[in-house]
Amino acid sequence: MNSDNGAAIETEGLEFSYIDGTKALANVSIRIPAGKKVAFLGPNGAGKTTLFLHFNGLVKPDRGKVYVAGKEVRYDRASLLEVRKKVGIVFQDPDTQLFSSSVKQEISFGPLNLGLSREATEQRVRQAMEDTGILDLQDKPTHFLSYGQKKRVAIADILAMQPQVLVCDEPTAWLDVKHSRQIMEILDRCNARGVTVIISTHDVDMAYAWSDYIFVMKDGQVISEGVPLEIFADREVLQEAELDEPLLFKLSKELAGKGCLKEAAPAKSVEELIGRIVNMDYSLANLCKQGKQLCHGKGNNLSIDIEDVECYCKQVKDWFFKSGGDDFMKKGVLVLGHGSRRQAANEELSKLVEMVQAEMGVRTAPAYFQFAKPSLADVVESFVSEGIEEIIIVPALLFPGIHLMEDIPQALEELKLKYGEKVNFHLTPALGADPRLAEIIMERVQSAEKNLLQDRD
Amino acid sequence: MFKIDQYAYTNKLSAVHPAEKMMMAGLTMLICLIFASPPVSLLVLLIMTAAIVVFAGIPGGFLGKLLAVPLLFLVVGVVTVAVTVTGDSGLLLWGINIGGFAVGVTADGLYKAGELFLRSLGAVSCLYFLALTTPMTEILSLLGKLKLPPLLIELMSITYRYIFVLLETADRIYISQASRWGYATWKSSYFSLGQLLSNLFSKSFYSSRMLYMALSSRCYQGQLRVLEKKYCLSRSNLCLIAAVDMMLAVVGLLTR
Numbered sequence: 050m051n052s053d054n055g056a057a058i059e060t061e062g063l064e065f066s067y068i069d070g071t072k073a074l075a076n077v078s079i080r081i082p083a084g085k086k087v088a089f090l091g092p093n094g095a096g097k098t099t100l101f102l103h104f105n106g107l108v109k110p111d112r113g114k115v116y117v118a119g120k121e122v123r124y125d126r127a128s129l130l131e132v133r134k135k136v137g138i139v140f141q142d143p144d145t146q147l148f149s150s151s152v153k154q155e156i157s158f159g160p161l162n163l164g165l166s167r168e169a170t171e172q173r174v175r176q177a178m179e180d181t182g183i184l185d186l187q188d189k190p191t192h193f194l195s196y197g198q199k200k201r202v203a204i205a206d207i208l209a210m211q212p213q214v215l216v217c218d219e220p221t222a223w224l225d226v227k228h229s230r231q232i233m234e235i236l237d238r239c240n241a242r243g244v245t246v247i248i249s250t251h252d253v254d255m256a257y258a259w260s261d262y263i264f265v266m267k268d269g270q271v272i273s274e275g276v277p278l279e280i281f282a283d284r285e286v287l288q289e290a291e292l293d294e295p296l297l298f299k300l301s302k303e304l305a306g307k308g309c310l311k312e313a314a315p316a317k318s319v320e321e322l323i324g325r326i327v328n329m330d331y332s333l334a335n336l337c338k339q340g341k342q343l344c345h346g347k348g349n350n351l352s353i354d355i356e357d358v359e360c361y362c363k364q365v366k367d368w369f370f371k372s373g374g375d376d377f378m379k380k381g382v383l384v385l386g387h388g389s390r391r392q393a394a395n396e397e398l399s400k401l402v403e404m405v406q407a408e409m410g411v412r413t414a415p416a417y418f419q420f421a422k423p424s425l426a427d428v429v430e431s432f433v434s435e436g437i438e439e440i441i442i443v444p445a446l447l448f449p450g451i452h453l454m455e456d457i458p459q460a461l462e463e464l465k466l467k468y469g470e471k472v473n474f475h476l477t478p479a480l481g482a483d484p485r486l487a488e489i490i491m492e493r494v495q496s497a498e499k500n501l502l503q504d505r506d
Numbered sequence: 507m508f509k510i511d512q513y514a515y516t517n518k519l520s521a522v523h524p525a526e527k528m529m530m531a532g533l534t535m536l537i538c539l540i541f542a543s544p545p546v547s548l549l550v551l552l553i554m555t556a557a558i559v560v561f562a563g564i565p566g567g568f569l570g571k572l573l574a575v576p577l578l579f580l581v582v583g584v585v586t587v588a589v590t591v592t593g594d595s596g597l598l599l600w601g602i603n604i605g606g607f608a609v610g611v612t613a614d615g616l617y618k619a620g621e622l623f624l625r626s627l628g629a630v631s632c633l634y635f636l637a638l639t640t641p642m643t644e645i646l647s648l649l650g651k652l653k654l655p656p657l658l659i660e661l662m663s664i665t666y667r668y669i670f671v672l673l674e675t676a677d678r679i680y681i682s683q684a685s686r687w688g689y690a691t692w693k694s695s696y697f698s699l700g701q702l703l704s705n706l707f708s709k710s711f712y713s714s715r716m717l718y719m720a721l722s723s724r725c726y727q728g729q730l731r732v733l734e735k736k737y738c739l740s741r742s743n744l745c746l747i748a749a750v751d752m753m754l755a756v757v758g759l760l761t762r
Contacts, residue, residue, distance in 0.1 A: 107719050130725050138723045144674075145716035150667045151643045154732035161732065162725035170733055190515055190641065192670035210724065 055119065057083040057214045057245035058104055058136065063113035065099060073099040074110070075269040081247060081262075083118075083213075086240050088256040089249040090280075091266035092291050097249040098141070100266070101216050104247075105129075105136035118213065134163060137207035141218040143199035152194070152202055153178075153187045159210040170209075177209035181235050197228035204235060214245045221252060233259060257281060257295035258317050265290045278315060297322060362408035365443065365477050381412045381437040383428055385444050385457070388417030395421045401445055412437065418456065429464055429472075439473045509568065514641045517562040523737040524644040525651075526747065527636060530557075533751045535632035538625060541758030547624035549754060554631035562639045569634065576630050580623060588619035642666050647734050660730045664717075671713065676706055 063077040073096050081087055089097045102108040103115050106122050106129045115122040117132050137159075140146040149155035156177055160170040178184045181201040186194060194202065200220070207215060220236065221229040233255070240246045250256055256263055256277065263280045265273040273286040280286065281298045301315035301322055309326055316322035384405055386398035398415050406413035412435070416428040423431075432440055444457060457476070465474055514520070519527065538550040559566045590612050592598070601610015636645070646663050650656065679702050683689065688698035718726075 102719070105723060107723055129722075130727075133723055133725050138720075140716065140720050140723075142716070144671050145713055146720040148664055148667055148717060148721060148730070149643075149732060150641075150663065151732075151735075153735070154643065157733035158721075158726075158730065159724040162727065167733065174733065190511075190643065191667065193512075193515070206724065 055083045056080045056116070057085075057118065058247075059116040059119075060100075060103065061114045061116070063100070063103060063115065064111045065103070065108065066111055073269050074103075077113070077269070077271055079264060079271055079274065081214075081245065081264075083245050084240075084243055085245060085261040086236070086259060087245065087247045087262045087264070088260035089247070089264045089266055090251070090253065090256050090290065090292060091249075092251070095266040095290075096269040097266055098218050099269075101138060101218055101247070101249065104214070104216055105133045105138060107138070134210065135212055136214040136216060137210050137212035139203050139207050139215070139217040139220065141222060143196070143203040146203045146206065147191050147199060150190045150192065152183065152189055152191060155191060155202060156205050156209050159206060163210060173209045173211065174205075177205040180208055180238065181205040182231065197224055197231075200224065200228070200232060201235070204232070208239065212244070214247065215239055217246070217248045219250060220248050221250065221255065229255075253281070253292050254295045254297065257298055265292070277317075281315075301325075362405055365441070366409050377411050379436065379438040381414070381432045381435070381440050382406070382409050383425070383432070383440055383442045384413060384415050385425060385442050386415060386417050386421075388419040388421040390420050398445060405443065418460075425460055426464075429468065433468060433472060438471065439475070441475045441477060443477045510572070510637055511642070513562075513564050513568075513638050517564055517639050519562045519639040520641065522639070522743065523739050524640050524648050525737070526739065526743045527640045528645070528648060529744075530747045530750075531632045531636035533747065534754065535629050537751055537754045537758060538628040538632065541755075541762070542621060542625055543758050543761045544621050544624050545761045546754055546758045547621070547628035549757060550628035551624065551631050553750060553754075554628070554635045558631075558635055558638055562635075564638055569638075572634055572638075573627065573630065576626070580626055583626075584619045584623045587622055588615045590615045644735070650734075656729060663730070668710075668713070672706065672710060675709055676702060679705055 058081045059079070061078050063074050064072075065074040066072050077096075077100060089100070091097055099108065103110055104117070106115070106124060109124050117135055122128065122132050147155055149158065153174060156174045157170050160173045165173065175184075178187060181204050183198065183201050183205060186198055186202070191199065191202070204217070204220075215236070217236065220232050224232065236246045236248070237259075248260075260277060263275065263277055264271050265280060265286055267290045272289060273280060273283060277295075278298075281294055286292075287294060297317070297319065298315045301310065304310050304322075304326065305313040305315075310322075311325045316325055382405060384398065384402045386395065386401075389395055395417065398417075402413055402415045412432070414423075414428050414432070416423055416425045418425065429440060442461065461474060461476055464472075468474075534550055534554070538547055555566075555569065558564050558569050588611050589609065590598070591607055591609050592612075593607060597612050598608055598610035599613055599616070601608045603609075643663070643666075646659055646666070649662075650659050683698045683702065687694065688701075689695045721730075
């Protein structure tokens, strides 16, 4: 049966040409993982349908082999029956598949061919109709059904045979959104029971959100395979197979690039994406909230997530760099740490400085409040001598010391007195501080916010 | 034709055992044909009309239209029976002389024509009763139980199923042609119709190949085995059928 490391279907050097000489498949060697949701993507005429017809021996390849659950497919009667019991195919056009005028009789055809008894068939037919939500259609003649209903009957046809692998050729073609979703839900439930589900589609959004593994086909060849994130990150493959980037993937990437997402990895559903969007309120009040949220731990065991720092920096940049034009040469960022006798604690800050520098893209330097060098005054002095006219002080990784609570604002006042004519000073909310300390800094910053806004106007 | 099919699935008698309906239609028709008596034929026509309109709930107007369909053939047939060509113009109720012959109607001929007309209509109404109340799928499964060769029944059932697919396809081709002025002139109509037919043929061929593939994919081994619907014969219905047909037979014997 299906196991995670096994292959549901495997092909080896598959080649197939139609009678008119058109090459439909060229050297297709793939391994379809068992128990997964697998999608085949590719333009019309890429050979998806032809490949599918090989999966249960409906078409015999010119060259190459097919293995189902590890066993090579042979083309004698008995072996074919065995393979078709394991692999069921739902054809794209239900009208070519549904031969009976009665829905119930239609679905009973497969199980009866498997040699099941009347009772067992009856039970399987009922189960398949329940699974596809067509119980109410059982007494209707096939030709009274809508396209979407026929499609579900076509799936029930195969489900009633309880295959290990369910192959669906274009399951959502020509269906509206609601019916497409119904079909995909049926396939999901199937997969949850351990059935390997294989589909072909042009719908990149669906393939991206739904599948565990994707094969990309073009001109009878499999040109790429992998998990959705890999496939859609590969621009060359997408271009070659004439596929678009999935909307969600594209949006996630774009938003993550602008620092609006908590996590950089592309979201798989709209809900997931919405959940990851950070509040894009670029006010200082919001920054303060952010700064507060950044603190993990207590006392002198503070830590910050790197992704959080990136996000925070982007917002600080957006807020402070709006003012005073685009002359980045005249801006400087001063990351003010607590300063410790322990060298390791100070190194932590150096790492942070590198990251802040990378994000802000301006002159950035560390300074320590106590015990370590350089001191706040020294760095400001050197900034001023470099011609920097706007200094943004980012209090970072601060742990509580009673004196600090008042000392930072006080030091700032002193600096303002000293350099007030030449230099503008801004204090940002703390980037990682003990919660109590962060609170105090936040209050200071907020009171400064009004002044800053007035200056700008 | 589509409407007949629809009524067959949706009429009020659709839940009745198909064998009962077949018996009703078959026996009654047999009686109607055997006795060849106008009162019996008229009774059959009335009973069937009542069964179709009252019991099966099919609109009388629709039945009227259906009965009008064979009327054209009937009238032509009946006229040829009614009109006699004879050398002795004394037999004729009414007639004209053409050369040495007289063409006209005799009393005997008229009676025969009337009897034939009623008998045909009676028999047709029996067939309509079956067609309007019993879905094709059930008639087919019944024929299977009557030990008709499976091949014949499978052929019939697939033909029946694909009539609809074929008509739908033809309809789609027709629309696409008509929307491009394919039937604007006589000439283009002939051309388009030819295209439609040839297209339909190649599509049918493709469909049959795909159908075979789809069937094979579900382990088809040369026989279309499907679940049969279970019905219970109703004693009261059987009694009713027997009573009606006995009554008809008695009327037939009396009026012979």
